[in-house]
Amino acid sequence: MKKVALTMLVLMFACLIFAPTAMAEEAAEGAVSGVNFTYVWVACAFGIAIAAFGGALGQGRSVSSAMEGIARNPNASGKIQTAMIIGLALIESLVIYALVVVLILLFK
Template identity: 55%
Template sequence: MSKAAKILFNVAAIMAVFSVSAFAAEGGETYKWAHYIAAGFGMGIAALGTGMGQGNAIRGAVEGISRNPSASGKISTTMIIGLALIESIAIYALVVALILLLVV
C-alpha cells in the first residue's frame, strides 16, 4: 500500500469515528458543525483524489505522445474524455457536500 493510500485510509477512518456524533443527537438536536466538517473533508479528499488522477492521466498521455508522436490525436482525445470522467467525481462530491450543508 502506498503512502498516499495509507494517509487517505487514515483520514477516512478518522472521519468515520467523528461522524458518529452527527447521528447521536438527542431530542431532535442536530450537530451542524459535524456536517460542515464532513462536507469540508469530503470535498478536500475528492479534490486530492481527482488532482492525483488527472496528474497521472496527463503524465501517461504526454509519455505516450513522446514515444509515438503520430498517435497524438487519438491519445489527446482519449485523455480529454478521461479527464472529464475524473472531474465528474469531484462534482459528485460537491453535490453530496451541498446536500449535507443545505438539506440536513
C-alpha cells in the same frame, strides 16, 4: 506512495468515524444542534478535501501518462488526446458529484 496511501486510509477512517454523527437526526425537535452541525462541517470538509486531492492526483497522472505516450508515438497523439480528455471529464465529474453531496449535507 505508501505515505499517500496511509494518509488516505486515515482520512477515510476519520470520515467513517464522523459520518454517523453527521447523519444522525434529532428525534424530539428535528433541529440541528451546534455540536452535531459542527460534525457535519468537519465531515464535509474532509469529504471535499479527499475528492479534490484524489481528482487532482488522478488528473495529473492521466496527463503525465498521455504526454509520455505522445512523446513515444507522436502519430497516435489524436487518439491519446481524445482518450485523455474523456478520462479527465470523468475524473472531474466525480469531484463535482462530491461537491454536490457536500452541498446537500450542508443545506439539508
